[in-house]
Amino acid sequence: xxxxxxxxxxxxxxxxxxxxxxxxxxxxxxxxxxxxxxxxxxxxxxxxxxxxxxxxxxxxxxxxxxxxxxxxxxxxxxxxxxxxxxxxxxxxxxxxxxxxxxxxxxxxxxxxxxxxxxxxxxxxxxxxxxxxxxxxxxxxxxxxxxxxxxxxxxxxxxxxxxxxxxxxxxxxxxxxxxxxxxxxxxxxxxxxxxxxxxxxxxxxxxxxxxxxxxxxxxxxxxxxxxxxxxxxxxxxxxxxxxxxxxxxxxxxxxxxxxxxxxxxxxxxxxxxxxxxxxxxxxxxxxxxxxxxxxxxxxxxxxxxxxxxxxxxxxxxxxxxxxxxxxxxxxxxxxxxxxxxxxxxxxxxxxxxxxxxxxxxxxxxxxxxxxxxxxxxxxxxxxxxxxxxxxxxxxxxxxxxxxxxxxxxxxxxxxxxxxxxxxxxxxxxxxxxxxxxxxxxxxxxxxxxxxxxxxxxxxxxxxxxxxxxxxxxxxxxxxxxxxxxxxxxxxxxxxxxxxxxxxxxxxxxxxxxxxxxxxxxxxxxxxxxxxxxxxxxxxxxxxxxxxxxxxxxxxxxxxxxxxxxxxxxxxxxxxxxxxxxxxxxxxxxxxxxxxxxxxxxxxxxxxxxxxxxxxxxxxxxxxxxxxxxxxxxxxxxxxxxxxxxxxxxxxxxxxxxxxxxxxxxxxxxxxxxxxxxxxxxxxxxxxxxxxxxxxxxxxxxxxxxxxxxx
Ligand code: BDP
Numbered sequence: 001x002x003x004x005x006x007x008x009x010x011x012x013x014x015x016x017x018x019x020x021x022x023x024x025x026x027x028x029x030x031x032x033x034x035x036x037x038x039x040x041x042x043x044x045x046x047x048x049x050x051x052x053x054x055x056x057x058x059x060x061x062x063x064x065x066x067x068x069x070x071x072x073x074x075x076x077x078x079x080x081x082x083x084x085x086x087x088x089x090x091x092x093x094x095x096x097x098x099x100x101x102x103x104x105x106x107x108x109x110x111x112x113x114x115x116x117x118x119x120x121x122x123x124x125x126x127x128x129x130x131x132x133x134x135x136x137x138x139x140x141x142x143x144x145x146x147x148x149x150x151x152x153x154x155x156x157x158x159x160x161x162x163x164x165x166x167x168x169x170x171x172x173x174x175x176x177x178x179x180x181x182x183x184x185x186x187x188x189x190x191x192x193x194x195x196x197x198x199x200x201x202x203x204x205x206x207x208x209x210x211x212x213x214x215x216x217x218x219x220x221x222x223x224x225x226x227x228x229x230x231x232x233x234x235x236x237x238x239x240x241x242x243x244x245x246x247x248x249x250x251x252x253x254x255x256x257x258x259x260x261x262x263x264x265x266x267x268x269x270x271x272x273x274x275x276x277x278x279x280x281x282x283x284x285x286x287x288x289x290x291x292x293x294x295x296x297x298x299x300x301x302x303x304x305x306x307x308x309x310x311x312x313x314x315x316x317x318x319x320x321x322x323x324x325x326x327x328x329x330x331x332x333x334x335x336x337x338x339x340x341x342x343x344x345x346x347x348x349x350x351x352x353x354x355x356x357x358x359x360x361x362x363x364x365x366x367x368x369x370x371x372x373x374x375x376x377x378x379x380x381x382x383x384x385x386x387x388x389x390x391x392x393x394x395x396x397x398x399x400x401x402x403x404x405x406x407x408x409x410x411x412x413x414x415x416x417x418x419x420x421x422x423x424x425x426x427x428x429x430x431x432x433x434x435x436x437x438x439x440x441x442x443x444x445x446x447x448x449x450x451x452x453x454x455x456x457x458x459x460x461x462x463x464x465x466x467x468x469x470x471x472x473x474x475x476x477x478x479x480x481x482x483x484x485x486x487x488x489x490x491x492x493x494x495x496x497x498x499x500x501x502x503x504x505x506x507x508x509x510x511x512x513x514x515x516x517x518x519x520x521x522x523x524x525x526x527x528x529x530x531x532x533x534x535x536x537x538x539x540x541x542x543x544x545x546x547x548x549x550x551x552x553x554x555x556x557x558x559x560x561x562x563x564x565x566x567x568x569x570x571x572x573x574x575x576x577x578x579x580x581x582x583x584x585x586x587x588x589x590x591x592x593x594x595x596x597x598x599x600x601x602x603x604x605x606x607x608x609x610x611x612x613x614x615x616x617x618x619x620x621x622x623x624x625x626x627x628x629x630x631x632x633x634x635x636x637x638x639x640x641x642x643x644x645x646x647x648x649x650x651x652x653x654x655x656x657x658x659x660x661x662x663x664x665x666x667x668x669x670x671x672x673x674x675x676x677x678x679x680x681x682x683x684x685x686x687x688x689x690x691x692x693x694x695x696x697x698x699x700x701x702x703x704x705x706x707x708x709x
């Protein structure tokens with residue numbers, strides 16, 4: 001049990017014999033072509049049923065007596081094989097019909113991918129011992145359900161915490177793509193249909209002819225699972241002297257030579273990858289080149305790629321993460337305003353196959369952010385939400401943080417556009433503004449580590465990401481419990497313990513990192529790990545707390561501040577404009593207040609800071625003791641691996657707590673009413689210890705040391 005099988009372990013169920021009659025005896029897969037998703041579904045069903053129940057089913061291709069069989073295929077394939085179909089399920093792209101009523105199990109997709117999704121759904125049910133009779137249609141909420149992998153061609157992964165790339169090494173695509181196929185299988189089982197395989201901070205050498213062939217091999221490895229690939233592009237590739245491609249003197253998006261350069265490269269990619277899903281583009285952001293270099297608009301930049309992709313049916317995911325970081329003259333502006341400032345004036349100018357990919361909050365994957373106001377400001381454009389499965393600012397897989405409750409605060413947020421219900425999830429699905437495209441991009445960053453993303457428990461986030469992209473109304477707790485049953489087992493104490501730990505984990509992390517809307521008070525300059533509140537202010541990165549001796553928080557009001565609250569539709573803007581109607585958990589995001597300001601809870605800001613940091617760290621201690629209860633109830637291998645992580649988190653939560661409370665205690669000079677800050681009667685300070693081979697030194701930042709050393 002090393003984690004490699006993720007939630008597709010198909011572990012033998014006890015009492016399996018009892019269910020043999022409820023299982024089919026034959027599997028009919030209505031496509032015999034090796035590598036087609038329906039063929040894959042047949043194999044998967046055969047293996048799953050054999051592994052879970054020890055029942056050997058034969059797989060037939062094409063027509064076969066449907067009685068006591070499981071039939072998997074598309075609606076059209078079924079009609080062709082059996083002449084007719086008595087039901088007429090209402091299916092949209094990638095949807096499926098699943099019926100276990102009567103003597104035949106029917107798994108019928110709107111397309112082949114849908115049939116495979118239905119097969120995985122059936123297997124998920126029976127792997128959980130669920131033989132309820134069902135007959136229903138299931139359709140995805142949105143057409144785009146992708147992951148983004150920030151893999152570099154040298155094999156490293158930006159913000160990846162699970163080893164090297166499964167796709168690239170030494171500048172080329174790796175020769176053994178077994179892990180890539182396995183990853184596609186995992187993704188298909190949760191309804192993911194696209195993977196952008198390289199870093200948003202892209203490298204032009206991806207476009208070397210040899211690498212384009214390599215992309216073809218990656219696509220071949222993923223295609224049997226219905227997963228299409230996409231690629232990130234480096235905007236100035238035409239001038240990057242890419243070996244094997246023409247080298248231009250300009251990358252101006254409206255220059256004819258640039259237009260045909262991209263059309264040509266795009267044609268080459270489609271030759272190697274005929275079903276390529278599309279491009280992902282990060283332009284004019286964090287030092288990346290883009291159309292603004294030539295005084296062209298971001299829409300002109302996006303449409304350059306849209307036109308190249310259009311004949312092939314591909315889409316451009318154009319990132320809204322554009323801001324003037326490192327621009328000295330502009331860095332006093334509010335970075336939270338940047339996306340609306342850049343994109344709102346361009347609404348209506350993007351081609352139909354452009355999707356604006358928007359991070360969930362206005363800054364950058366922080367532990368708490370309001371929903372990005374951009375979702376409400378570009379009704380004529382397709383949009384997708386960018387979520388981060390890899391826990392960059394959220395503990396880098398060394399801390400347990402179950403993320404779906406955070407994602408749900410954004411997806412379920414009502415923007416009240418034109419005073420009409422406008423939930424973010426209904427905007428990105430395309431329903432609210434009647435757009436054909438839209439959906440989800442999750443930054444996952446899997447690596448060669450056998451746990452895939454660096455920790456066994458963190459895989460619940462990947463599982464839930466897929467499930468929510470399929471159906472954002474699903475309940476994070478029931479998703480989690482499906483995952484626990486499939487990943488570990490159905491022992492009630494296992495389910496209850498992991499559920500409790502997971503549901504307490506985001507609030508705990510928020511409490512000991514940065515509560516009251518103060519963002520993750522981490523090192524902002526580089527590592528994004530561990531406490532370092534002083535790096536938040538006075539840097540060009542613009543994730544500011546504006547903390548001084550008396551006050552804290554960023555004034556983003558229209559009346560006195562940066563005007564960010566005014567980027568929301570009026571019904572929402574009014575709430576955020578006023579302290580009285582801003583929820584406490586976003587108070588310091590929108591307002592600059594005295595440390596002594598009293599919250600709705602009746603406690604002052606600074607005292608709440610102290611209290612929550614102690615409470616959050618205390619909760620993290622319980623994760624360790626809760627996990628210890630599982631010894632012997634799950635396999636030793638994963639128990640021991642995770643035990644190490646929980647011990648680490650228990651310790652690092654204390655480091656977080658003390659660093660943050662020390663820092664603000666020092667800055668504000670206001671004592672903790674409970675007398676805890678700076679008072680550690682049982683602690684042995686590092687400077688009081690001696691250990692051979694070690695020397696004492698002053699730690700920077702001071703607040704991260706137990707007592708300056
Ligand atoms: C930040 C990451 C950085 C990414 C950037 C992005 O720290 O590595 O390149 O986002 O999303 O959060 O482009």
